Amino acid sequence: MNSIPSDPGLRMTSAELRSSASLASVQALRMLGLFMVLPVLAVHASSLPEAGDARLVGLALGIYGLTQAMLQLPFGLASDRYGRKPVIVAGLLIFALGSFVAAMADDLYLMILGRGLQGAGAISAAVSALVADSTRESQRTKAMAMVGITIGGTFALSLIVAPPLYRWVGIGGMFAFTGALALAAIVWVLRVVPDAPLQARESLTRADFIRVAGDPDLMRINFGIFALHAVQVAIFVVLPGWLIERAGLPVGEHWMLYLPVVLLSFWPMMPAVNWGERRGRQRTVFLASVALLALVMAGLCLQPQGLVPFAVLLFVFFAVFNILEASLPSMVSRLAPADIRGTALGLFNTTQSLGLFAGGALAGLIRSAWGDSAVFALAGATLTVWLLVAMRHRRWPGASH
Secondary structure, rough: OOOOOOOOOOOHHHHHHHHHHHHHHHHHHHHHHHHHHHHHHHHHHHHHHOOHHHHHHHHHHHHHHHHHHHHHHHHHHHHHHHHHHOOOOOOOHHHHHHHHHOOOOOEEEEEEEHHHHHOOOOHHHHHHHHHHHOOOOOHHHHHHHHHHHHHHHHHHHHHHHHHHHHHHHHHHHHHHHHHHHHHHHHHHHHHHOOOOOOOOOOOOOOOHHHHOOOHHHHHHHHHHHHHHHHHHHHHHHHHHHHHHHOOOOOOOOOHHHHHHHHHHHHHHHHHHHHHHHHOOOOOHHHHHHHHHHHHHHHHHHOOOOOOOHHHHHHHHHHHHHHHHHHHHHHHHHOOHHHHHHHHHHHHEEEEEEHHHHHHHHHHHHHHHHHOOHHHHHHHHHHHHHHHHHHHHOOOOOOOOO
């Protein structure tokens, strides 16, 4: 098996490009299914027997994050030991099973079970590690950015296609479609995704684990991904209903807002990332992005009325989300020791998944107790804490210190 060339060329090789693009596609197929229900599940829940319990709605949105959190690290460890592809295929099979269970759900309890099984297919660490295995360090930010852009694009696409798809096939059809996408991703992994050299380990020592788990900068990054995805899920406990009530958009027409806003939000992403990389200003771009997210939450706390305020706030949210989604995994892959990169990414994705769970579950509880605006206030407070934590970050890959 050929090793990854070591020369720091300015461009990705064809093998690096193929690996990165094919793995980004695998993540896209899986994440589309996860994201697609976010804009409609809270609305759909109103037709179920348990509709009055906002806690169950939040749990249905966030439970897959809890099961992912429980299994990301074991999957990352397994990928270091047994190889990336077998772990990815096993995770996609579990995810497909959960999708089909959720497709049959006629109450929130069975839907929660299906969503939990979806989360149990915790392959993000293995996919990220395989991307890192397949690329030189000089090209890894581009590769991780490609995956991050794909995830951000998938999130955006899900917001656009979910409302009309829900109107056409219902929530059951959406989950069934998700299961089919996962099975297609398995075929893609086996036939298209190239193999990559793996620095296999017979075992992970306690010292190795501490080296990753106790690294201050990796801990700060892990807290960041927790905060980012907690906020992402939390706002969609409230936002679809607000678009109906405050912007006058029926759920089937939400795409009319999402489509132009999301497409425009990609425009500032790559210039911001490239400027940070080339000028050694990653810290500036990163901290400014977190601060902008906190300002968006402050704007939502003001309970805006009408289409234009929502369009402006969502544009800023999506633009900044895309920048951070691309930056965070790249930072982990470049700061973590190469021989236990899968474990480091496993921890990263564990905290990401905990954020997904916490965002949905806490938003449901907060909304039940204090109302819609309190959800955005909690999101803003979480982002403010992240900003303070990120300001103490010491190592910025590729930046001058």
